[in-house]
Amino acid sequence: MHEIQLHNTLSGKIEPFAPLKPGQVGMYTCGPTVYDYAHIGNYRTFVFQDILRRFLKLRGFKLNHVMNLTDVDDRIIANAAAAGVGIRKYTEKFVQAFFTDCKTLSIESPEHWIRATDHIDDMVALIEKLQKNTYTYPSEGSIYYRITKFKDYGKLSKVDLSGIQAGARVDNDRYEKESARDFALWKAPKPGEHFWETPIGAGRPGWHIECSAMAMKYLGDTLDIHTGGIDLAFPHHENEIAQSEAATGKQFVRYWLHAEHLLVEGEKMSKSLGNFFTLRDLFAKGYKPSALRFALASVPYRRQLNFTFDPAGNQPGMAARIAKAADDFDGGLSDDLNTAQALAAVYDFVREANTAMDKGEFRQGDVSAAAEFLGNFDQVFAVLEDNDAEKLKAIGFAGDDGGLSDAEIEKLVEERQAARARRDFAASDRVRKELSDRGIILEDTKDGKVRWKRK
Ligand SMILES: [Zn+2]
Numbered sequence: 120m121h122e123i124q125l126h127n128t129l130s131g132k133i134e135p136f137a138p139l140k141p142g143q144v145g146m147y148t149c150g151p152t153v154y155d156y157a158h159i160g161n162y163r164t165f166v167f168q169d170i171l172r173r174f175l176k177l178r179g180f181k182l183n184h185v186m187n188l189t190d191v192d193d194r195i196i197a198n199a200a201a202a203g204v205g206i207r208k209y210t211e212k213f214v215q216a217f218f219t220d221c222k223t224l225s226i227e228s229p230e231h232w233i234r235a236t237d238h239i240d241d242m243v244a245l246i247e248k249l250q251k252n253t254y255t256y257p258s259e260g261s262i263y264y265r266i267t268k269f270k271d272y273g274k275l276s277k278v279d280l281s282g283i284q285a286g287a288r289v290d291n292d293r294y295e296k297e298s299a300r301d302f303a304l305w306k307a308p309k310p311g312e313h314f315w316e317t318p319i320g321a322g323r324p325g326w327h328i329e330c331s332a333m334a335m336k337y338l339g340d341t342l343d344i345h346t347g348g349i350d351l352a353f354p355h356h357e358n359e360i361a362q363s364e365a366a367t368g369k370q371f372v373r374y375w376l377h378a379e380h381l382l383v384e385g386e387k388m389s390k391s392l393g394n395f396f397t398l399r400d401l402f403a404k405g406y407k408p409s410a411l412r413f414a415l416a417s418v419p420y421r422r423q424l425n426f427t428f429d430p431a432g433n434q435p436g437m438a439a440r441i442a443k444a445a446d447d448f449d450g451g452l453s454d455d456l457n458t459a460q461a462l463a464a465v466y467d468f469v470r471e472a473n474t475a476m477d478k479g480e481f482r483q484g485d486v487s488a489a490a491e492f493l494g495n496f497d498q499v500f501a502v503l504e505d506n507d508a509e510k511l512k513a514i515g516f517a518g519d520d521g522g523l524s525d526a527e528i529e530k531l532v533e534e535r536q537a538a539r540a541r542r543d544f545a546a547s548d549r550v551r552k553e554l555s556d557r558g559i560i561l562e563d564t565k566d567g568k569v570r571w572k573r574k
Contacts, residue, residue, distance in 0.1 A: 122135050122136075123135070123174075123175075123178065124136065125344075125376060126376065126421060127373075127374045127375055127376070128275060128276075128375040128376070128377050129274065129275055129372070129375045134374070136374065138180065138343045139341060139343055139373065142179070142180060142181060143180065143181045143182075143183065144175050144180045144181070144182050144183065144184075144343045144344060145183045145185075145338035145339065145343045145344070146168075146171075146172065146175075146182065146184045146185070146338075146342065146343060146344040146345070146346065147184075147185045147186075147187075147330070147333075147334040147337075147338060147342050147346070147372075148165075148168045148184070148185070148186045148187075148229065148345075148347065149186075149187065149189075149346075149347040149348075149351055150186040150188050150189065150232075151188065151189065151213075151217055152189040152192055152194070152195070152326075153188055153190050153195070153210040153213035153214050153217060154192070154194045154195045154198055154210070154213065155213060156213060156216055156217075156398075157216075157217055157220065157397065158388060158395055158396060158397050159381060159383075159396050159397070159398065159401065159411075159415070159426065160380065160381040160388050161348070162220070162224060162226075162398060162411075162415060163381040163415050163420075163424055164346070164347065164348040164378040165221065165224075165226050166224060166412060166415040166416050167378040167415075167420040168346045168376075168378075169224075169225075169226045169227055170416055170420075171346065172184055172227060172229070183230050183231075183337070183338060184229035184230050184231070185229060185230065185231040185233060185333065185337045185338060186229040186231070186232055186233070187233050187234070187235060187329065187330060187333050188210075188214055188217070188232065188233070188234045188235065189235050189326065189329060190206060190207075190210040190214065190234050190235050191206060191235050191236050191313075191323060191324065191329075195209065195210060196309075196312050196313050196323060197312065199313065200311055200313065205313070206236060206313055207236065214234075220398045220399075223398065223408045224398070224408055224411065224412045224415075225408070225409075225412055231337055233333055233337070235324070235329040235333070238329070238332055238336065239315050239317065239324065241336050242305075242324045242328045242332040243305075243317045243318060243319055243324075244332070245331060245332045245335075245362065245366055246262060246304045246305055246319055246328060247318070247319060248366040249264065249304065249362065250262070250319070252365055252366065253268070254268050254361075254365045254366075255304060260307025260320060261303050261306050261307045261322065262303070262304045262305040262319065262320075263301045263302065263303055263304065264301055264302055264303075264304050264358070264361060264362065264365075265301060266280070266300070266301050266302075266361065268365075269361045271360070271361075272357065272361055273357065274357075274360070275352060275353070275356055275357050275360055276353035276354075276356070276357050278353050278354075278357065302325060302327060302354065302358055303325040304324070304327075304362070305319055305320065305322050305323070305324060305328070306324070306325060307320075307321075307322050308322050308323065326355070327354075327355055327358035327362060328362060330355070331359045331363045331366075331371075334359070334363070334371075335363060335367070340363070340367040340369045340371070341369055341370050341372070342371065342372045342373065343372075343373055343374060344372070344373070344376060345359075345371075345374070345375050345376070346376045346377070346378070347377060347378075348377065348378055349377040349378060349380060350380070351377070352375075352377050356375065359371065360372070376420075377421075378421070379420065379421055379422055379423045379424070380423055381424045381425075381426055382424065382425045382426065383395075383426050383427070384426075384428070385425055385427075404428075406487075407487065407490065409490045409494065410486045410487040410490040410491075413490050414426065414483060414486045417481065418476075426483065428483070436475075436480070437475055437480060437481060437482070437485045437489075438484075438485060440468065440471055440475075441468070441485065441488045441492055442488075444464050444465070444467065444468035444492055445464075445492050445495070447460070447463075447464035447467075448461045448464040448465065448492070448495070448496060450464075451463070451464055452499065458500075461496075461499075462500075465493075465496050468489075468492065472489060512524075512573070523554075523557055523558075523559065528554065528571055531550055531553065531554055532550075532554075532569055532571055534546075534550050535547045535550040535554075535561075535569070536569060538550065554571070558573055559571050559573060559574070560572055560574055
């Protein structure tokens with residue numbers, strides 16, 4: 120097997136990948152800020168990290184992948200206040216839309232989906248640590264991070280801080296990329312807006328502290344991999360490093376991976392240019408989810424991806440090649456179900472499509488035809504969708520994912536019943552928890568029996 124090589128933004132180099140603990144990877148991805156629907160540029164990054172996590176799993180790594188939902192920031196607090204609803208209520212619609220979109224694009228769920236608003240205590244504890252280490256100063260009810268005290272500031276993004284003034288600061292998280300200044304860890308409450316009452320004062324967290332606190336809570340002081348869009352490298356990720364390393368004195372992240380921008384028709388997406396698209400916009404235009412995932416995954420993550428609607432944007436040679444592959448596939452199956460010949464048509468096509476992608480000759484217009492061809496292949500062969508574990512479990516075989524067989528479950532249920540009968544409730548709780556951790560829910564019926572089902 121090949122050695123896995125990844126480009127690390129921190130060193131600016133391609134490096135061999137080896138996790139801190141052999142066989143296990145701790146990975147963090149900055150998730151969406153749920154004040155609006157995510158756009159296809161966001162999904163380019165999420166598809167990239169999905170390819171990464173699927174590949175690491177395929178290579179046998181046990182993955183602990185954390186993705187956050189930023190469900191508190193200045194815009195969310197202001198919008199929720201304007202709408203006269205709580206933060207949870209305001210963000211819920213966008214959270215659910217994000218989950219649905221991820222499912223639609225076959226983006227796997229990470230091991231932990233977490234919300235910033237569930238981790239205010241962790242953020243406060245981290246700020247207290249920074250206070251203790253004297254990296255902070257208070258001002259008008261807010262708490263700021265003193266950038267000049269952190270000597271390594273700029274090591275990720277290579278931002279030049281020669282012009283920075285000590286104590287210069289901005290109150291807004293959404294500041295210009297050029298302004299490297301002290302940033303708020305904790306913000307004083309604004310009249311009429313939501314705030315938390317905490318040991319460091321009333322207020323709300325800054326955006327950057329959210330990711331540092333949540334990443335270290337679930338993954339420890341040092342993460343193997345941190346991913347995100349390239350626009351997050353500065354200041355967001357630079358600030359995450361400054362906060363985390365000043366608090367722990369240890370390296371925060373070993374491999375930083377950043378996905379490049381997605382352009383639409385050669386331009387950066389923006390609402391004012393009218394080229395800003397959510398997934399739903401594209402589905403309304405007739406795009407299929409599989410074709411979209413294919414398009415987002417087809418360009419290596421460190422290259423800009425130019426998304427184009429030009430229907431003439433297909434490559435004549437490629438279109439002809441897809442048509443020939445479809446014909447060969449049909450020819451093979453038509454010939455008394457010659458499955459080997461039909462598969463050869465698929466292999467040949469995939470090889471040629473790869474070459475075309477490398478040369479930049481695989482265009483947007485080719486994607487749906489290619490996806491349709493591969494879809495037809497799997498309609499007949501039905502081998503691409505990996506649901507073996509589910510199927511085996513359904514007929515009583517434990518999968519290799521730690522799932523329990525029916526017999527194993529029955530045995531544990533009996534153990535729990537026996538523990539209850541001898542009034543050993545600690546033991547019965549332990550068994551219930553073990554079952555719950557492995558996806559089994561118990562229901563005690565009125566007549567003292569127990570029913571179980573898989574989550
Ligand atoms: Zn983040």
